[in-house]
Amino acid sequence: MTVIAVFNQKGGVGKTTTTANLAAAMARNGMAPLAIDLDPQAHLTTLSGLKPRVERTVYSFFHSQTPLSELVTELPNQVNLIPAHMELAKVDMLLSQNRRDLRRLKKAMQDEMLAAGGTPVLIDCCPMLGVLSLSALMAADVVLVPVTAEYLAMNGAQQLDQTLNGLTAMGLHRPRKVFINRYQRGHITSEHVAAELAHRYGRDFCRTRVFESQSVMEGSGKNQDVFSYAPDSESAEDFSYLLDELIESQFIRTGH
Ligand SMILES: Nc1ncnc2c1ncn2[C@@H]1O[C@H](COP(=O)(O)OP(=O)(O)OP(=O)(O)O)[C@@H](O)[C@H]1O
Ligand SMILES: [Mg+2]
Numbered sequence: 001m002t003v004i005a006v007f008n009q010k011g012g013v014g015k016t017t018t019t020a021n022l023a024a025a026m027a028r029n030g031m032a033p034l035a036i037d038l039d040p041q042a043h044l045t046t047l048s049g050l051k052p053r054v055e056r057t058v059y060s061f062f063h064s065q066t067p068l069s070e071l072v073t074e075l076p077n078q079v080n081l082i083p084a085h086m087e088l089a090k091v092d093m094l095l096s097q098n099r100r101d102l103r104r105l106k107k108a109m110q111d112e113m114l115a116a117g118g119t120p121v122l123i124d125c126c127p128m129l130g131v132l133s134l135s136a137l138m139a140a141d142v143v144l145v146p147v148t149a150e151y152l153a154m155n156g157a158q159q160l161d162q163t164l165n166g167l168t169a170m171g172l173h174r175p176r177k178v179f180i181n182r183y184q185r186g187h188i189t190s191e192h193v194a195a196e197l198a199h200r201y202g203r204d205f206c207r208t209r210v211f212e213s214q215s216v217m218e219g220s221g222k223n224q225d226v227f228s229y230a231p232d233s234e235s236a237e238d239f240s241y242l243l244d245e246l247i248e249s250q251f252i253r254t255g256h
Helices: 015-028 043-047 058-064 086-094 104-111 131-139 153-169 188-204 214-221 234-248
Strands: 003-006 034-038 080-082 121-125 142-148 176-183 205-211
Touching: 003 015, 003 131, 015 034, 015 043, 015 121, 015 142, 015 214, 015 234, 034 043, 034 058, 034 131, 058 086, 058 104, 086 131, 104 131, 121 131, 142 153, 142 188, 153 188, 176 188, 188 205, 205 234, 214 234
Parallel strands: 003 121, 003 142, 034 080, 034 121, 142 176, 176 205
Antiparallel strands: none
């Protein structure tokens, strides 16, 4: 199965929203996904309605070598989650950016066979390029990049290309897919950004657009993914289509 880092150095583009809703879409398809919150802001954890003690979070893996599998919580929507805690901000001081430290997450996931047996893993990255995001990119097979339909998006895209090219130069090529989030039908900026992204990323740009949606926001406020909060909404359809496209293009590989 595939380990997917949901990544963009730009903040507020929908990394957490995508992780939560794509994981929910997978769960509805019987794929039993694992989501890892790797952001000290712990938004995915909060969004899931959890407020765990620090020793029950992924911080404990980095700080005390607690096996990842001991930190998994099953959510009511059948998504398995390894939660985060704001103490995670200290990981940049605990670990260095040498290869051995950055490989710890990947190695643990392999040793514990977390992605074995057909389990897709989604890692919600933070909007900074430190030990946490680099560990996620190392551990990932592929990188999924939400980009919002606004002008500064292209700046973010440039930074992202630099980061992924840097990894490729280190022999760590990670296929990527970019998609547009918060798309607004008929808005010139949305059309413009979509056209630029399609031009820039070609086949790596997803056909599926995730629209700006009230259901996404309202669901978040109620600690619910969009499938639980508004199963008949366009937004639920958007995330289902996104999952379908990622599977059809074999970006996400199903099976063992
Ligand atoms: N398609 C959407 N429609 C409406 N609101 C959205 C959509 N996607 C994201 N949002 C809202 O945008 C805000 C930022 O989204 P989110 O927290 O997922 O971004 P992020 O990239 O994870 O941010 P950070 O970089 O801080 O981790 C949230 O309030 C979220 O509810
Ligand atoms: Mg986030």
